[in-house]
Amino acid sequence: MSINIGFIKEITPDEKRVALVPESVKKLSDKGFRVFLEKGAGEKARYHDLSYKESGAEILESAKEALSRSQIILKVQPPSPDEIEAINPDSFLIGFLQHYKYPERINMMADKKINAFAMELIPRITRAQSIDALSSQAAVAGYKAAIIAANMSSRFFPMLTTAAGTIRPSRVLVIGAGVAGLQAIATSRRLGAIVEAYDVRKAVKEEIQSLGAKFLESPLVAEGAGGYARELTQEEKDMQHRFMADNIGRADIVISTAQVPGKRAPIIITKDMVEKMKPSSIIIDIAAENGGNCELTKPGEIIDYEGVLIYGPLNLPSTLATHASEMYSKNLLNFLILLTKEGKTLDVDFNDEILLKSCVIFKGEIKI
Amino acid sequence: MSINIGFIKEITPDEKRVALVPESVKKLSDKGFRVFLEKGAGEKARYHDLSYKESGAEILESAKEALSRSQIILKVQPPSPDEIEAINPDSFLIGFLQHYKYPERINMMADKKINAFAMELIPRITRAQSIDALSSQAAVAGYKAAIIAANMSSRFFPMLTTAAGTIRPSRVLVIGAGVAGLQAIATSRRLGAIVEAYDVRKAVKEEIQSLGAKFLESPLVAEGAGGYARELTQEEKDMQHRFMADNIGRADIVISTAQVPGKRAPIIITKDMVEKMKPSSIIIDIAAENGGNCELTKPGEIIDYEGVLIYGPLNLPSTLATHASEMYSKNLLNFLILLTKEGKTLDVDFNDEILLKSCVIFKGEIKI
Numbered sequence: 096m097s098i099n100i101g102f103i104k105e106i107t108p109d110e111k112r113v114a115l116v117p118e119s120v121k122k123l124s125d126k127g128f129r130v131f132l133e134k135g136a137g138e139k140a141r142y143h144d145l146s147y148k149e150s151g152a153e154i155l156e157s158a159k160e161a162l163s164r165s166q167i168i169l170k171v172q173p174p175s176p177d178e179i180e181a182i183n184p185d186s187f188l189i190g191f192l193q194h195y196k197y198p199e200r201i202n203m204m205a206d207k208k209i210n211a212f213a214m215e216l217i218p219r220i221t222r223a224q225s226i227d228a229l230s231s232q233a234a235v236a237g238y239k240a241a242i243i244a245a246n247m248s249s250r251f252f253p254m255l256t257t258a259a260g261t262i263r264p265s266r267v268l269v270i271g272a273g274v275a276g277l278q279a280i281a282t283s284r285r286l287g288a289i290v291e292a293y294d295v296r297k298a299v300k301e302e303i304q305s306l307g308a309k310f311l312e313s314p315l316v317a318e319g320a321g322g323y324a325r326e327l328t329q330e331e332k333d334m335q336h337r338f339m340a341d342n343i344g345r346a347d348i349v350i351s352t353a354q355v356p357g358k359r360a361p362i363i364i365t366k367d368m369v370e371k372m373k374p375s376s377i378i379i380d381i382a383a384e385n386g387g388n389c390e391l392t393k394p395g396e397i398i399d400y401e402g403v404l405i406y407g408p409l410n411l412p413s414t415l416a417t418h419a420s421e422m423y424s425k426n427l428l429n430f431l432i433l434l435t436k437e438g439k440t441l442d443v444d445f446n447d448e449i450l451l452k453s454c455v456i457f458k459g460e461i462k463i
Numbered sequence: 464m465s466i467n468i469g470f471i472k473e474i475t476p477d478e479k480r481v482a483l484v485p486e487s488v489k490k491l492s493d494k495g496f497r498v499f500l501e502k503g504a505g506e507k508a509r510y511h512d513l514s515y516k517e518s519g520a521e522i523l524e525s526a527k528e529a530l531s532r533s534q535i536i537l538k539v540q541p542p543s544p545d546e547i548e549a550i551n552p553d554s555f556l557i558g559f560l561q562h563y564k565y566p567e568r569i570n571m572m573a574d575k576k577i578n579a580f581a582m583e584l585i586p587r588i589t590r591a592q593s594i595d596a597l598s599s600q601a602a603v604a605g606y607k608a609a610i611i612a613a614n615m616s617s618r619f620f621p622m623l624t625t626a627a628g629t630i631r632p633s634r635v636l637v638i639g640a641g642v643a644g645l646q647a648i649a650t651s652r653r654l655g656a657i658v659e660a661y662d663v664r665k666a667v668k669e670e671i672q673s674l675g676a677k678f679l680e681s682p683l684v685a686e687g688a689g690g691y692a693r694e695l696t697q698e699e700k701d702m703q704h705r706f707m708a709d710n711i712g713r714a715d716i717v718i719s720t721a722q723v724p725g726k727r728a729p730i731i732i733t734k735d736m737v738e739k740m741k742p743s744s745i746i747i748d749i750a751a752e753n754g755g756n757c758e759l760t761k762p763g764e765i766i767d768y769e770g771v772l773i774y775g776p777l778n779l780p781s782t783l784a785t786h787a788s789e790m791y792s793k794n795l796l797n798f799l800i801l802l803t804k805e806g807k808t809l810d811v812d813f814n815d816e817i818l819l820k821s822c823v824i825f826k827g828e829i830k831i
């Protein structure tokens with residue numbers, strides 16, 4: 096008996112991604128899975144029903160049908176109450192679940208004995224890299240943040256030598272050098288900007304430099320006993336504030352990406368720092384989803400503060416839906432292969448750390 | 464007696480550029496010119512009154528005052544009837560005049576004996592390169608077209624190697640390899656796309672290749688006797704159509720820039736060619752200002768034709784107002800130095816080809 100996999104149109108506003116792309120459907124079909132989708136599920140990500148059909152999927156008329164005929168359901172956004180209603184008990188649901196935001200949906204799924212795995216809880220271990228959807232989508236966000244900055248700016252990113260003289264390149268400051276920050280650095284460098292980057296973790300220095308950017312070294316050593324951060328004195332806090340203010344004030348573009356898992360993003364760019372920026376400067380605050388790194392950020396909006404444009408975009412991966420879906424789909428495909436041992440079983444092996452840590456609900460029990 | 468130069472806020476909708484930037488004002492002041500501006504003239508291009516003041520300019524309360532106190536008036540867009548009203552007889556006006564679009568304004572200026580020079584009529588000779596505003600602004604347009612394409616696309620431009628597999632780079636086709644086309648090629652290449660370019664002039668082949676793009680060679684030789692293009696046979700026309708359709712069909716992004724001075728832009732991308740494109744493809748038609756290179760282009764709008772987005776942006780240089788103004792301002796500065804012999808005279812030397820060819824009105828006489 097083959098395992099039935101289903102996916103549907105994402106109904107969350109502004110979500111253009113789709114859980115599986117035709118290429119992944121083909122691989123699953125070849126492995127003996129049976130794949131169902133709601134018609135038009137990939138439309139917004141520019142994948143059409145015909146491609147899915149040619150890859151071996153069966154197109155169904157409604158989301159309800161696709162959900163009720165599947166043992167494994169793949170999602171991008173958390174399922175809505177109506178969607179949960181349509182899912183059979185003992186099915187598996189895999190996607191970004193955002194359990195802290197939607198506890199009532201988690202309870203609803205647990206009551207219905209739907210087994211659920213959260214893609215954002217995949218542990219960041221080497222073996223799980225090909226499943227790490229937070230990373231793949233963060234790479235999209237970092238790239239797109241740099242492109243948006245270039246599109247909003249009234250200045251060139253690259254240096255331009257013209258018959259009438261030379262245009263100076265833009266100065267880009269990237270705050271936070273995780274996956275998103277590194278892509279923002281790489282993309283800004285590609286476009287020819289002068290790039291500086293700041294991160295509290297000094298370990299990222301070499302990676303930043305290898306991308307052609309300058310690592311901004313804080314004058315402070317905040318490491319205390321045992322490598323833990325120690326409390327700063329007021330004088331040290333002032334010094335750190337001046338250090339950030341000076342660097343932010345020199346930048347034409349600031350892309351800020353500092354996030355702490357499960358917490359509000361730290362405020363790094365204060366109002367007085369923005370006041371020191373040149374008019375025509377731009378701040379792209381991709382931590383906006385979690386409150387933002389800039390004190391003035393309004394999530395989802397562009398605000399003009401004395402000539403400085405501050406934009407806190409939401410759901411950046413959705414704006415690059417074709418490729419973001421391709422990457423996410425590959426993450427899901429690799430997860431499915433692990434979960435089902437190549438399509439052979441639905442007995443979950445919880446000795447596997449990846450499955451153990453990403454499991455949110457199993458047999459009616461909430462695991463987190 | 465020093466020569467008075469004035470510039471004002473541009474009132475054409477969506478025009479954010481300003482004729483002079485503070486750096487050029489400084490150079491003119493140093494040469495003995497007296498510079499007036501309407502307060503806030505550079506605001507939209509992110510140049511503030513304080514910078515102008517520090518560069519030696521005098522800020523005046525109204526456009527009328529700035530216009531009436533100046534012997535030379537610098538503009539970006541053609542002057543409005545009200546502006547012409549405020550200009551003194553025997554003054555000089557320099558800017559993009561678009562005489563074919565506003566013949567009544569040309570007549571009005573001639574009647575008032577305002578001497579007028581058009582920046583778009585600067586001849587494209589080596590000596591005039593530093594004055595060539597069409598080129599400087601076309602460079603801005605070409606850069607921005609590539610950035611807009613990257614921002615609108617649901618795909619990455621660069622190749623991306625991730626733990627879950629490789630993302631293929633976008634294929635960009637640039638049609639027309641003039642100044643704008645070459646900047647679009649360079650910017651797309653910087654971003655890591657695979658770039659192909661087409662131009663009827665085979666002489667640009669090497670320049671295209673030196674930017675890392677592939678020159679698409681038409682299978683046709685349309686050169687007739689004496690180097691002139693000859694009429695194509697129907698069979699040859701069909702062959703050329705298939706050649707374009709095939710190349711356009713393979714592209715993720717088409718940036719089209721083909722323009723003929725003073726004429727409607729040629730239609731190069733027909734509806735049936737768009738129909739062969741993949742959904743998720745993008746056409747940026749920067750010839751939209753002159754009707755567009757694509758049959759489906761609606762100037763100023765984004766249209767979705769069966770999943771292909773077609774955008775014909777208007778006034779792209781204004782969207783990069785800070786740097787576009789800097790470049791245009793340098794062009795004007797160099798023109799002023801030529802016109803006035805370093806600030807010494809307002810007697811125009813029409814033995815100079817640049818002044819002769821760019822002159823639209825002199826002493827009440829229309830020269831074009």
